[in-house]
Amino acid sequence: MSVIETAGARTLAGHTGAVNSVAFSPDGARLSTASEDRSARLWNAATGELLHTLDGHADAVFAAPFSPDGFTVATVSADLTPRLWDAASGRCAGELAGHTIAVFGVAFSPDGSLLATTSYDETIRLWDTATGNCLGILRGHSDIVYGAAFSPDGSLLATAGGDGTARLWAMASGDCAHVLTGHAGIVSAVAFSPGGEQVATGSFDGTARLWDPRTGSCLRILNGHSGAVWSITFSPNGAMVAAASEDATARLWDTGSGMPLRTLEGHTDSAFVVAFSPDGAIIATASSDMTVRLWDAATGRCVRTLEGHAGAVSALAFSPDGRRLATASTDETARVWDL
Numbered sequence: 001m002s003v004i005e006t007a008g009a010r011t012l013a014g015h016t017g018a019v020n021s022v023a024f025s026p027d028g029a030r031l032s033t034a035s036e037d038r039s040a041r042l043w044n045a046a047t048g049e050l051l052h053t054l055d056g057h058a059d060a061v062f063a064a065p066f067s068p069d070g071f072t073v074a075t076v077s078a079d080l081t082p083r084l085w086d087a088a089s090g091r092c093a094g095e096l097a098g099h100t101i102a103v104f105g106v107a108f109s110p111d112g113s114l115l116a117t118t119s120y121d122e123t124i125r126l127w128d129t130a131t132g133n134c135l136g137i138l139r140g141h142s143d144i145v146y147g148a149a150f151s152p153d154g155s156l157l158a159t160a161g162g163d164g165t166a167r168l169w170a171m172a173s174g175d176c177a178h179v180l181t182g183h184a185g186i187v188s189a190v191a192f193s194p195g196g197e198q199v200a201t202g203s204f205d206g207t208a209r210l211w212d213p214r215t216g217s218c219l220r221i222l223n224g225h226s227g228a229v230w231s232i233t234f235s236p237n238g239a240m241v242a243a244a245s246e247d248a249t250a251r252l253w254d255t256g257s258g259m260p261l262r263t264l265e266g267h268t269d270s271a272f273v274v275a276f277s278p279d280g281a282i283i284a285t286a287s288s289d290m291t292v293r294l295w296d297a298a299t300g301r302c303v304r305t306l307e308g309h310a311g312a313v314s315a316l317a318f319s320p321d322g323r324r325l326a327t328a329s330t331d332e333t334a335r336v337w338d339l
Helices: none
Strands: 002-006 009-013 019-024 030-035 040-044 050-054 061-063 072-077 083-086 092-095 103-108 114-119 123-128 134-139 145-150 156-161 166-170 176-180 187-192 199-203 208-211 218-222 229-234 240-245 250-254 260-264 271-276 282-287 292-296 302-306 313-318 324-329 333-338
Touching (some): 019 324, 019 333, 030 333, 040 072, 061 103, 072 103, 103 145, 103 156, 114 145, 123 145, 123 156, 145 187, 199 229, 208 240, 218 250, 240 282, 250 282, 282 313, 292 324
Parallel strands (some): 019 061, 229 271
Antiparallel strands (some): 019 030, 030 040, 030 061, 040 050, 061 072, 083 092, 103 114, 123 134, 145 156, 156 166, 187 199, 229 240, 240 250, 250 260, 271 282, 282 292, 292 302, 313 324
């Protein structure tokens, strides 16, 4: 393991496979990475020091988010078995057995009491994070379930499916409340607005959609992209929604009217991920062109290009205070950039 200091960035080296995800702890002090090398790692976000290596998975690890209180890390893997880890010690606190094919997506409920995992086995499982017990299996999708997002109040879970639908599940009963139909391709991404009034979906059909979670009705179809939508997110104030696409651009729309606001052009290959800074002033995009770009959210102007990765940049995350950006790459490293 090594930390390589370059101008404005620290390179976190040590993984021996592509790094699939990166996430900050809620207090911004630690960073998690998940890798094709069958491990996750926890790092000091300020210094880049390796704190713990989370070993035990038998196949690629796709994600390693922190719980809302920062005490627990959850990992999901192609080995079928999610795991819970003590974030302070790095010890495995539980293996969550039940899925029958690779587990790709993971989300903690806002209060941290539930963990949702999504799988190639077409199901979502809900787990009690205190006991590791499976509380329910959500069935209804007829293809891979790519991801999940809880509503801000924890009452609903939204899931994105390879069957071309998204679904909304009522957590009180475990029942499917609404099936969101209309996309003509895989639904690759799903997100709730900060206030929970809207759900956004992105699809391989090149569109994004806004939905009313109370009724399941489609509010807006957001056109403009000429390739698959990989990522979707709301601005912190909920006024804008952004999508990143295979067409090498990200686009912004007004969530009230659905009108296009800005197109972020500059990448030379697929834009995989888009994220707003915590204050909503900056947008970051990550691309297979090996760069990250920072954009002024108000004008759409590119204000900085972050270069240094030697492979596609597959994930990124802002620190909670917005002062750092972490990136993950197929070059087997993560980087922490000072903003």
